[in-house]
Amino acid sequence: MNRTLRIAIPVALGIAVLLMWEALVAAFAVPRIVLPAPSDIGEAFVSDFGTLMAATFVTLRITLIAFVLAVLGGVALAILFAQSRLIETALYPYAVVLQVTPVVAIAPLLTIWIGYDNIEAVTLTLAWIVAFFPVLANTTLGLKSVDRNLIDLFRLYGASRWQILTRLQLPNALPFLLGGMKVSGGLALIGAVVAELAAGSGTSTGLAWILTLATRNLHMGTAFAALALLSALGIAIFFALSALEYWLLHRWHESALKVQT
């Protein structure tokens, strides 16, 4: 299937669904507070454009900062784990605890500790917590799954630990890291939204807060517009990370080879 068709077909399907949605809402006179028509959503999008964009920006900023910190922290801790068995044994269980504890449950606690007046920091922390683990777990696996013979070869030629880390372990971990980043990019967004919903106050004004307010006031058009923007953010993050992955791996990695054929 050629490139144009691969884009044209889903777009056409989307347009068809929107038209049908519009027609059905009109035909059955569905109340707007149950399900707004696409035109209502469009109208809300235009009239609330400023608020929506500001909220998108807040959510995007929190997501990106949390994501970058998760990647940096995850990679740093993974390197530490790969260097020292002792540190790994000591810390890994706690990383797992952080991962398995539902964010929604920690949100109120963090809100108390960090403060109601600083919900953005709470949101950021929560988004970081959910985004951190996939990076840590994948990178650790990648650093450790180096071909044993290659390590022997490096040792044979007197390589230092630093050389083994930078020339062997890190490149070997790169595909694993990128896989983890794709998961954790999505999770950072989910974390940012869930945290804002759970914190439930107006000092952080991201898309989740707009969503909360709009549904409370039965402005369903605005709520759906916020929802659409959240999806768009998620999709953009996913595509950006996929592009990064392709750019870094396509020359040498098997996964990228399959994409080409």
Next chain:
Amino acid sequence: MTALLSLRAIAKTFDTGTHALGPIDLDVEEGAFVSIVGPSGCGKSTALRVIAGLLKPDSGAVAWPGSKPEIGFVFQEPTLMPWVKTLANVRLPLDLEGTPRAEADARAKTALARVGLAGFENAYPRELSGGMKMRVSIARAIAAAPKLLLMDEPFAALDELTRQALNDDLLTLWREDGMTVLFVTHSVYESTYLSERVVVMSPRPGRIAADIPLAPPQARDAGWRLTPQFASEAAKVSQALKEAMAA
């Protein structure tokens, strides 16, 4: 001839309790091409890793009557780094030893040309066939001009034709460089074809069951594989291997 290395009562038992090797004694003369054959699991790879200094034996010692030489190692798998191009793979030993880039590049290029891969400097490993990858692996091993080349079943995964071509190329490299080669293989014919001495090991824990000198390589020509003398030498090795397995 002086010995390049002497193994004295080398034995190895792994933490798992597997008594893998020895004790074995073995002298390898400088410039020799020695093959080691033995059943799977008898400790051949273990012995090579001990010689290379990658594994500490429980007892005994590896002695280097001269100074410890530069060592090259070729594994059964090509063991290349997929994320760098062929040239950088071949350059690895030189890079790790801190050779200046220009000189390292030149030497790596020469090594690649010597294994018949001139022009493939910029290919990534995944763009090469199995035989070509193995050639890169050999080029990497000879790039740093080792005096001792350890090879652990390097051609076992290749088809017969590629294997024979690589056997001949290896012999050429050996003759030109005068290095010492220790070559582990499962194949009686390969060991007979390549070496001037075949060491036969017993099943685990591997000990030396027979040490068979073969016709000197000077006496060989292109048709060596087809001569009755080759057949009778191979039969000798085969017989010794059978006896080692039965004992």
